Amino acid sequence: MSQEVQQGQHMGRASIRLEKPVYIISSASIVGTKEGEGPLGLLFDMIGSDDMFGCNTWEEAESSLQKDAVYLALEKAGVDKNQVSYIFAGDLLGQSIATSFGISTYEIPLLGVYGACSTCGESLTLGAMSIAGGFAEKVVCVTSSHFASAEKEFRFPLEYGNQRPLSATWTVTGSGAFVLSSERDGIAEGCPASGNGAYGRARARIMGMTVGKIVDFGLKDSMNMGACMAPAAADTLVQHFMDWGSQPSDYDKIVTGDLGTVGQRVLLDLLKEKGYDVSDRHMDCGIEIFDADTQDTHAGGSGCGCSAVTLSAYILKQVEEGNWKRVLFMPTGALLSKTSFNEGQSVPGIAHAVVIEHIA
Amino acid sequence: MSQEVQQGQHMGRASIRLEKPVYIISSASIVGTKEGEGPLGLLFDMIGSDDMFGCNTWEEAESSLQKDAVYLALEKAGVDKNQVSYIFAGDLLGQSIATSFGISTYEIPLLGVYGACSTCGESLTLGAMSIAGGFAEKVVCVTSSHFASAEKEFRFPLEYGNQRPLSATWTVTGSGAFVLSSERDGIAEGCPASGNGAYGRARARIMGMTVGKIVDFGLKDSMNMGACMAPAAADTLVQHFMDWGSQPSDYDKIVTGDLGTVGQRVLLDLLKEKGYDVSDRHMDCGIEIFDADTQDTHAGGSGCGCSAVTLSAYILKQVEEGNWKRVLFMPTGALLSKTSFNEGQSVPGIAHAVVIEHIA
Numbered sequence: 001m002s003q004e005v006q007q008g009q010h011m012g013r014a015s016i017r018l019e020k021p022v023y024i025i026s027s028a029s030i031v032g033t034k035e036g037e038g039p040l041g042l043l044f045d046m047i048g049s050d051d052m053f054g055c056n057t058w059e060e061a062e063s064s065l066q067k068d069a070v071y072l073a074l075e076k077a078g079v080d081k082n083q084v085s086y087i088f089a090g091d092l093l094g095q096s097i098a099t100s101f102g103i104s105t106y107e108i109p110l111l112g113v114y115g116a117c118s119t120c121g122e123s124l125t126l127g128a129m130s131i132a133g134g135f136a137e138k139v140v141c142v143t144s145s146h147f148a149s150a151e152k153e154f155r156f157p158l159e160y161g162n163q164r165p166l167s168a169t170w171t172v173t174g175s176g177a178f179v180l181s182s183e184r185d186g187i188a189e190g191c192p193a194s195g196n197g198a199y200g201r202a203r204a205r206i207m208g209m210t211v212g213k214i215v216d217f218g219l220k221d222s223m224n225m226g227a228c229m230a231p232a233a234a235d236t237l238v239q240h241f242m243d244w245g246s247q248p249s250d251y252d253k254i255v256t257g258d259l260g261t262v263g264q265r266v267l268l269d270l271l272k273e274k275g276y277d278v279s280d281r282h283m284d285c286g287i288e289i290f291d292a293d294t295q296d297t298h299a300g301g302s303g304c305g306c307s308a309v310t311l312s313a314y315i316l317k318q319v320e321e322g323n324w325k326r327v328l329f330m331p332t333g334a335l336l337s338k339t340s341f342n343e344g345q346s347v348p349g350i351a352h353a354v355v356i357e358h359i360a
Numbered sequence: 361m362s363q364e365v366q367q368g369q370h371m372g373r374a375s376i377r378l379e380k381p382v383y384i385i386s387s388a389s390i391v392g393t394k395e396g397e398g399p400l401g402l403l404f405d406m407i408g409s410d411d412m413f414g415c416n417t418w419e420e421a422e423s424s425l426q427k428d429a430v431y432l433a434l435e436k437a438g439v440d441k442n443q444v445s446y447i448f449a450g451d452l453l454g455q456s457i458a459t460s461f462g463i464s465t466y467e468i469p470l471l472g473v474y475g476a477c478s479t480c481g482e483s484l485t486l487g488a489m490s491i492a493g494g495f496a497e498k499v500v501c502v503t504s505s506h507f508a509s510a511e512k513e514f515r516f517p518l519e520y521g522n523q524r525p526l527s528a529t530w531t532v533t534g535s536g537a538f539v540l541s542s543e544r545d546g547i548a549e550g551c552p553a554s555g556n557g558a559y560g561r562a563r564a565r566i567m568g569m570t571v572g573k574i575v576d577f578g579l580k581d582s583m584n585m586g587a588c589m590a591p592a593a594a595d596t597l598v599q600h601f602m603d604w605g606s607q608p609s610d611y612d613k614i615v616t617g618d619l620g621t622v623g624q625r626v627l628l629d630l631l632k633e634k635g636y637d638v639s640d641r642h643m644d645c646g647i648e649i650f651d652a653d654t655q656d657t658h659a660g661g662s663g664c665g666c667s668a669v670t671l672s673a674y675i676l677k678q679v680e681e682g683n684w685k686r687v688l689f690m691p692t693g694a695l696l697s698k699t700s701f702n703e704g705q706s707v708p709g710i711a712h713a714v715v716i717e718h719i720a
Contacts, residue, residue, distance in 0.1 A: 133493020
C-alpha cells in the first residue's frame with residue numbers, strides 16, 4: 001500500500017484511516033438450521049434446532065437471535081454490559097423491530113442504524129468511529145436477519161410457496177455481534193470461551209473504513225438483488241482504492257456481503273471496466289454460507305445476518321490465525337421496501353467497507 | 361453547571377462532552393400546508409401548497425422534502441455537496457425509503473440512522489461525533505416525516521377516515537436539515553441567504569450529547585405514543601443530569617420532540633418522582649407546532665420531521681439570537697412497527713439529547 005497516503009483520520013472522499021486501531025476483542029454468531037447444515041455449519045457458535053428459537057413469531061425469533069448473539073459476544077470477551085458505552089444495531093424489518101425488542105434488556109445506550117444488508121458494515125464503521133474518536137472504550141455492534149420474517153416483510157407469505165427465480169438469494173437466519181475496544185488487552189484471561197483472541201489479546205483490528213453512497217442503476221428486480229447491489233459494491237471499492245492509494249493485491253481477501261453468484265459476476269465485470277481485477281481474491285459471504293447445489297438456495301445467501309455471521313464465524317478466524325493478513329470486508333445493501341417496490345421504484349444499492357487486519 | 365465534571369470526551373454512563381464544539385452553520389425547514397398554517401408557520405423556510413409537493417405518491421413527496429431541505433441548508437451555508445463528508449439521514453418509513461430515494465442525487469456517503477421520532481437527535485449525535493472525532497469537516501443531518509405516508513405505514517389508510525382519540529398525535533409533514541462543521545467560519549459571506557449565522561459566522565454550537573437507551577413501560581397504545589415515550593425522555597434526562605453534573609436551571613429550555621400534551625404530563629410527573637422539576641422550562645416541539653384548539657391535532661404534532669423543523673425554524677433562531685443561551689434538545693421516539701403492534705408487542709421509547717449553545 002502506498003506510503004504516500006496521508007495518515008490523517010479523514011482522507012479522500014469517503015474514507016477514514018484510523019490513527020489508532022480499534023480492536024475486535026470478541027464476536028459471536030447464531031444461525032438457523034439451514035445455515036447450520038451449510039458449508040460453514042461447524043464454525044457457528046450456536047445453531048437453532050428450529051427457526052422459531054422457542055418464540056411465538058418470526059420477529060420475536062429474530063429478536064432473540066440478536067439478544068443471544070450479544071450475550072455470547074460479551075461472555076466471550078468477559079465484558080460486562082455496563083462496560084459497554086453504546087450498541088450500534090439494526091436489522092431489515094420495518095422500523096428495526098428485531099433490534100428494538102431484542103436488545104432492550106441490556107439497557108445499553110442504543111444508536112440504531114439502517115443500511116439494509118450493509119448494516120453490519122455500517123455498525124462496525126460507526127462503532128469504530130466512536131471508539132477512535134475517544135467517545136467510548138467499548139461498544140457492541142450487532143445485526144440480524146431471519147428468512148421467514150424477511151420473506152414476510154419484502155416478498156410473499158411463506159404459505160404461498162411461491163417459486164423463486166435462480167437469481168434470487170435466500171435470506172440468512174442469523175445474527176452476528178462484535179465487541180470493539182480501544183484496548184487490545186480487553187479480553188478476560190481464563191474465561192472459558194475467551195473471545196476470538198486467545199491468551200487474552202485481540203488478534204484482529206479495524207484500521208479504517210470507506211463509507212458508501214447510494215448507487216442506483218435503475219434496476220427494479222427485487223428477485224435479483226445481487227445485480228442491484230453490485231454497482232454500489234464496485235463504487236465503494238473503487239473509491240476505497242482511490243482514497244487509500246491501495247490496490248487489490250494489498251488485501252488477502254476482498255469480501256462482499258450478499259451479492260451471490262449473479263451479483264459477483266456483475267461486480268467483477270464492472271471492476272474490470274474500471275481497471276481493477278479482484279477475481280482471484282474476491283469472496284462473497286452469500287456464496288460461502290450455503291451450498292447452492294444441495295441446499296436449493298439459488299444465487300446465495302443474503303440479509304443483515306449473512307455477512308455478520310460469516311465475518312464472526314469464518315473471516316475473523318482466518319484473520320486471527322494470520323491466514324489472511326488484511327481483509328476488506330464490504331457488506332452490500334439493497335435499499336428497497338415493499339412500498340417502494342409496489343410503487344414501481346428502482347432498487348438502489350449501498351456498500352460500506354471496513355479494513356480488518358491480523359495482529360501478530 | 362458543576363465544574364467538577366471531567367472534561368474528557370466520554371463521561372458518565374451515556375454522555376459525551378465535546379472538547380471542541382461542533383458548529384451548526386446552517387439549517388433548513390420545509391413543511392406541509394397544515395404546519396404552515398400553525399403557530400410557527402411564518403418561521404419555516406418553505407411551505408408546500410399541497411402535501412404532494414408535485415409528486416405522485418406520499419412516499420415520493422417525503423423524499424422530495426429531504427432533498428429540498430438538504431439543498432436549502434447547503435445553499436444557506438454556501439457549502440457545496442462535495443465538501444460534505446457524510447450525510448446522516450433517516451425517516452419513519454419501512455427501510456427508510458424516504459431517505460433512500462430523497463438524497464441519492466447528492467452522491468454523499470450515507471450513514472442511515474433509525475431511532476423513530478428521535479432520529480433527528482440521533483443524526484445530530486452521530487454527525488457531531490464524526491466531526492469532533494476528526495473524521496469529517498462538514499456533515500449534513502436530515503430527517504423527515506409525512507402525515508399521509510406515516511398513517512399508511514403505521515395506522516389506517518387515510519380513506520378510512522378513522523376517528524382518532526384525543527391522546528393521538530398528528531404526524532408532521534416536514535423535513536429539517538442541518539449542516540455541521542468543525543469550523544465556526546464555514547459560512548459563505550455575501551451569500552444571499554447566509555445561513556443561520558449572519559456575518560458568516562455560526563452562532564450555535566453542539567457541546568455534547570447523551571445517548572438514550574430503550575425504555576419499555578409495557579404500554580401498548582399506539583394512539584397514545586406520548587405516554588409510551590415519556591419514560592424514555594425522563595430516563596435520558598435524568599441520565600444527562602447525572603452524567604453532566606447539571607440541573608434543570610443550567611438550561612434555558614429543555615425541549616422534547618413529540619410527547620404532546622399527554623406525554624408532557626407524564627414526563628413532568630416522572631421527573632418529579634426523581635426529584636427534578638423542569639415544568640418552568642420544558643417545551644415540546646409537538647405542542648408548539650400546531651394550535652390544537654383550531655387545528656384539530658389533539659395531543660400535538662409528532663414524527664421525525666416535527667422536532668427537526670421546529671429545531672431549525674424556531675429553536676435554533678432563539679439560540680442564535682441569544683434569547684436562549686443553552687438548550688437541551690431531546691427528540692423522543694416510539695419503537696413500534698405495524699407488525700410489532702399487530703403481534704401484541706408493547707411500544708418502547710427512546711430519547712437522545714443534544715446540548716446546543718449560543719455563541720456570542
